[in-house]
Amino acid sequence: MLAEIITIGDEILIGQIVDTNSAWMAKQLNLIGMKVKQITSVSDDADHIIEALQEAEKRADVILITGGLGPTKDDITKVTLAKYFNMGFRRDEETLQHVTEIFERFNRPMIDLNRKQADVPDRCTVIKNKNGTAPCMWFEEHGKIFVSMPGVPFEMMYLMDDEIIPRIKAAFKLPVIYHKTILTSNIGESFLAVQIEEIEDALPAHIKLAYLPRLGQVRLRLSTSGTDEALLQKEVEVYAQQIIAKVKPYVVAEEDITLEKAILNFMEERKLTLSTAESCTGGYIAHLITQHPGCSSVYEGGAVTYSYELKMSVLGVQQETLAKYGAVSEETVREMALGAIKHFKTDYSVAVSGIAGPDGGLPGKPVGTVWIAVAHAKGVVSKVFSFGNKRAQNIERSASAALSMILNELQQHED
Amino acid sequence: MLAEIITIGDEILIGQIVDTNSAWMAKQLNLIGMKVKQITSVSDDADHIIEALQEAEKRADVILITGGLGPTKDDITKVTLAKYFNMGFRRDEETLQHVTEIFERFNRPMIDLNRKQADVPDRCTVIKNKNGTAPCMWFEEHGKIFVSMPGVPFEMMYLMDDEIIPRIKAAFKLPVIYHKTILTSNIGESFLAVQIEEIEDALPAHIKLAYLPRLGQVRLRLSTSGTDEALLQKEVEVYAQQIIAKVKPYVVAEEDITLEKAILNFMEERKLTLSTAESCTGGYIAHLITQHPGCSSVYEGGAVTYSYELKMSVLGVQQETLAKYGAVSEETVREMALGAIKHFKTDYSVAVSGIAGPDGGLPGKPVGTVWIAVAHAKGVVSKVFSFGNKRAQNIERSASAALSMILNELQQHED
Numbered sequence: 049m050l051a052e053i054i055t056i057g058d059e060i061l062i063g064q065i066v067d068t069n070s071a072w073m074a075k076q077l078n079l080i081g082m083k084v085k086q087i088t089s090v091s092d093d094a095d096h097i098i099e100a101l102q103e104a105e106k107r108a109d110v111i112l113i114t115g116g117l118g119p120t121k122d123d124i125t126k127v128t129l130a131k132y133f134n135m136g137f138r139r140d141e142e143t144l145q146h147v148t149e150i151f152e153r154f155n156r157p158m159i160d161l162n163r164k165q166a167d168v169p170d171r172c173t174v175i176k177n178k179n180g181t182a183p184c185m186w187f188e189e190h191g192k193i194f195v196s197m198p199g200v201p202f203e204m205m206y207l208m209d210d211e212i213i214p215r216i217k218a219a220f221k222l223p224v225i226y227h228k229t230i231l232t233s234n235i236g237e238s239f240l241a242v243q244i245e246e247i248e249d250a251l252p253a254h255i256k257l258a259y260l261p262r263l264g265q266v267r268l269r270l271s272t273s274g275t276d277e278a279l280l281q282k283e284v285e286v287y288a289q290q291i292i293a294k295v296k297p298y299v300v301a302e303e304d305i306t307l308e309k310a311i312l313n314f315m316e317e318r319k320l321t322l323s324t325a326e327s328c329t330g331g332y333i334a335h336l337i338t339q340h341p342g343c344s345s346v347y348e349g350g351a352v353t354y355s356y357e358l359k360m361s362v363l364g365v366q367q368e369t370l371a372k373y374g375a376v377s378e379e380t381v382r383e384m385a386l387g388a389i390k391h392f393k394t395d396y397s398v399a400v401s402g403i404a405g406p407d408g409g410l411p412g413k414p415v416g417t418v419w420i421a422v423a424h425a426k427g428v429v430s431k432v433f434s435f436g437n438k439r440a441q442n443i444e445r446s447a448s449a450a451l452s453m454i455l456n457e458l459q460q461h462e463d
Numbered sequence: 464m465l466a467e468i469i470t471i472g473d474e475i476l477i478g479q480i481v482d483t484n485s486a487w488m489a490k491q492l493n494l495i496g497m498k499v500k501q502i503t504s505v506s507d508d509a510d511h512i513i514e515a516l517q518e519a520e521k522r523a524d525v526i527l528i529t530g531g532l533g534p535t536k537d538d539i540t541k542v543t544l545a546k547y548f549n550m551g552f553r554r555d556e557e558t559l560q561h562v563t564e565i566f567e568r569f570n571r572p573m574i575d576l577n578r579k580q581a582d583v584p585d586r587c588t589v590i591k592n593k594n595g596t597a598p599c600m601w602f603e604e605h606g607k608i609f610v611s612m613p614g615v616p617f618e619m620m621y622l623m624d625d626e627i628i629p630r631i632k633a634a635f636k637l638p639v640i641y642h643k644t645i646l647t648s649n650i651g652e653s654f655l656a657v658q659i660e661e662i663e664d665a666l667p668a669h670i671k672l673a674y675l676p677r678l679g680q681v682r683l684r685l686s687t688s689g690t691d692e693a694l695l696q697k698e699v700e701v702y703a704q705q706i707i708a709k710v711k712p713y714v715v716a717e718e719d720i721t722l723e724k725a726i727l728n729f730m731e732e733r734k735l736t737l738s739t740a741e742s743c744t745g746g747y748i749a750h751l752i753t754q755h756p757g758c759s760s761v762y763e764g765g766a767v768t769y770s771y772e773l774k775m776s777v778l779g780v781q782q783e784t785l786a787k788y789g790a791v792s793e794e795t796v797r798e799m800a801l802g803a804i805k806h807f808k809t810d811y812s813v814a815v816s817g818i819a820g821p822d823g824g825l826p827g828k829p830v831g832t833v834w835i836a837v838a839h840a841k842g843v844v845s846k847v848f849s850f851g852n853k854r855a856q857n858i859e860r861s862a863s864a865a866l867s868m869i870l871n872e873l874q875q876h877e878d
Binding site for chain 2: 078084445
């Protein structure tokens with residue numbers, strides 16, 4: 049069984065927003081054994097939407113559509129679907145009542161545009177969107193299932209979790225899709241490939257190996273599908289363990305987790321605590337860590353010290369150090385890391401200070417120069433990096449390098 | 464002239480990664496007057512890639528392809544393109560030298576897989592990828608332009624900026640695409656629509672209005688294209704100013720910027736400073752702010768106080784307050800905000816404390832309960848929110864609500 053995702057909205061095609069919905073939906077579909085064949089983003093244009101629907105229904109059994117369901121004139125998904133399926137409209141009383149309640153709750157007057165949200169194509173099944181006024185619509189036409197959902201991520205997510213996923217599970221007898229991911233660090237993908245070449249060549253045709261490199265890490269993913277989950281898992285695990293044994297020194301995690309989650313797991317097992325002292329990464333490392341539920345057993349907190357003053361008052365960096373070496377220096381970043389250990393009373397700390405750009409380069413310190421230090425009971429290590437002049441990437445690459453350094457220190461100094 | 468973007472990789476279709484490349488590429492293409500007709504994500508499957516190429520070349524003049532260029536066996540974009548265009552392979556000596564240099568620089572042995580990266584389809588033009596080993600390939604076939612780039616974002620971005628965008632500009636006489644965005648806050652899209660209905664109905668056919676709602680904000684975007692940029696801008700500006708005059712109290716910015724950027728601009732003009740004190744948002748607000756170049760003239764820094772201890776030691780929250788009311792309480796969040804003002808010496812501060820979830824709910828404080836306070840010289844305001852049980856959304860919605868509160872206070876208390 050195959051699904052396709054169609055996201056509708058000019059804002060995606062002009063790059064005003066990143067389509068994060070599709071990845072989230074694809075993940076949920078995979079979990080229930082439904083493969084996603086294609087993801088297509090099209091503009092708010094009726095002909096183009098119809099073309100995308102035609103192509104999708106040739107390839108897939110379920111077509112999930114997000115976007116274009118607002119009350120305003122630029123949103124045309126609903127009328128386009130009605131046209132595509134040759135349907136008239138009916139007013140859905142339950143939706144009307146739900147929209148009315150929302151407006152009453154916020155004490156706002158309801159207008160015709162809002163009432164029109166309750167008008168739906170004739171033969172669709174309406175699914176209540178408890179977080180918004182645009183109803184979700186389920187069509188069974190042309191021998192396929194089409195689901196139209198709002199593009200607002202949290203409205204779509206609740207609908208998928210509570211309504212769509214259970215209904216798809218009930219509608220099909222789905223296979224099990226099994227993925228096993230091994231996270232490696234400090235080795236390039238081609239070197240990994242050579243080391244595990246024999247294992248890769250011996251893989252049966254129904255098990256696929258993928259290499260996913262990103263910022264100094266490579267994810268190895270073994271994928272297969274079938275009917276018996278236990279059997280699939282057992283079979284894949286045999287090859288996974290062969291790979292792990294072969295490249296052991298580089299393996300960070302035997303599951304599909306991020307580097308910071310691997311750190312949290314490692315530290316939680318050993319009852320170690322962590323703090324952060326960030327300048328150019330501006331809270332991004334703290335954010336990566338605190339995305340993970342349960343991080344509070346390891347992560348105590350940290351500081352974002354953008355100014356000299358906060359570097360001194362919060363972290364205890366010496367004024368002379370800043371004056372003599374500047375904020376972006378080995379001396380400062382080491383004092384930041386040691387200050388975090390001292391003031392935040394944690395076992396480990398990480399500190400980052402750099403020039404994120406696009407401007408602000410100094411003689412001998414071009415934009416992209418980043419100092420990172422990791423401190424712990426046995427000492428402090430520091431390293432300088434050069435990440436180019438793109439701000440967003442500097443922040444991301446600095447964070448990734450900082451996390452790698454923490455993990456290295458943990459692996460060297462803790463059992 | 465139309466472009467299409469094809470992103471290749473199973474990792475996108477199983478939701479293991481979010482495709483951020485496409486939005487970035489679409490934005491760059493728009494800036495030079497090239498509209499993106501469709502974005503398509505397909506798996507590492509030769510037949511499916513070929514189908515996507517066939518469909519794309521029917522609709523577009525330029526087809527930009529990312530992904531699937533790694534040295535390992537799962538990456539098949541290069542051989543599939545050669546097959547599609549019916550080409551053999553040649554070894555590109557410049558690429559080989561470049562790859563060799565990279566390996567020498569990192570002092571790593573080069574293996575056959577790496578050398579193979581220099582093998583390219585016969586009739587393509589090779590464009591040097593200075594940040595990686597996979598070359599960029601430019602094809603002029605079937606009367607269209609096809610460009611294959613690596614999927615690693617920073618490799619793709621440098622290639623687009625330095626090579627692809629200039630070459631596309633040189634290859635076509637492109638129109639100007641002009642967008643004008645107005646950011647509004649605290650008003651729903653249907654109410655906006657009613658207020659500006661007459662203006663919307665009077666828009667000429669070549670100017671399109673879109674409503675982009677997100678987390679309590681609505682962006683209004685006027686779009687058009689033509690040849691004379693000054694003229695387009697002048698024409699759109701007339702309608703934009705009519706809209707702005709009509710919904711003035713809700714207008715946050717007259718350009719396509721984020722809420723935090725609007726805050727930074729507002730505060731910078733008035734020489735005001737800002738600090739953050741975050742618990743459940745875990746550095747995310749700091750991260751949003753510090754994404755913006757030049758933020759350091761307003762933003763001094765802040766604290767991520769996950770633990771009780773840091774709330775006390777860094778922000779000066781009273782132990783009794785925490786003991787009596789708990790960390791997620793009006794009393795605590797107000798002390799956090801006031802503590803930030805005092806310890807970080809800024810004009811404004813924002814503090815957030817909540818239960819991000821998915822677990823950790825307390826009697827009377829379900830998961831998703833979030834207290835936010837904004838402090839400044841004239842006082843402190845606080846508000847409670849209820850954001851449901853999805854951690855990532857709680858963090859995002861808390862940050863958005865916090866930013867809205869800062870802006871409200873600024874608008875009320877500063878001229």
